[in-house]
Amino acid sequence: MYCPNCGKDSVAGSKFCESCGTVLPTEQNAQAAGQQYNNQTPPPQQQAPPYGQPQYGQPYGQPMYAPIPLKSAGLAAVLAFLWAGLGHIYLGLITKGILYMILYIVLWVVSFFLIFFTFGISLIIPFIFWIWQVYDAYKLANQYNSTVQQTGRAPW
Known part of the structure; x- marks a missing residue:
């Protein structure tokens, strides 16, 4: 069975998609949903965007200056x-x-x-x-x- 949200193949009988966490349709809904997807190809696999701290840097074309030290x-x-x-x-x-x-x-x-x-x-x-x-x-x-x-x- 394919996840209706991300399109990845899921283990039969699982309630949630292992990839995106979306609630998968139940057996009764799966048959109706399966009829919709049988004639269609699964959506292309996309990697999730990397999470973490965004990298901030100096904009292009801008010179980098060393900070001015304080005086005692x-x-x-x-x-x-x-x-x-x-x-x-x-x-x-x-x-x-x-x-x-x-x-x-x-x-x-x-x-x-x-x-x-x-x-x-x-x-x-x-x-x-x-x-x-x-x-x-x-x-x-x-x-x-x-x-x-x-x-x-x-x-x-």
Whole structure:
């Protein structure tokens, strides 16, 4: 007997098709159904489509890019702590980092010459700038990572 759904030959007396799971007609209905199919050839055998996870890939003609790595906010802060501007250079802000290095040196030189006139208070200015640029490097690293995660592109 052939399955009325998929056309595969079924074992006599079975209630379900072994191939597709369709309920097979009973003996009484099989005789009536058999009369319909006796004059016809069985439908061609088709393989079931493979199941599983669909394969997703890059569309044709589109270049594949490696994901942009995130920057460590802690490393940016440590580099800025070691030398002013170094954390900004790590983040890709090279011009800003070099300017901070130059400004840091200039602030120390000016503070050193003003130390006698200000009774040492001028030494606070380079220290404040140093602390601020460490915080700025940390904040910018977090901003960089947030933008990369949202857009997939570097912000600067």
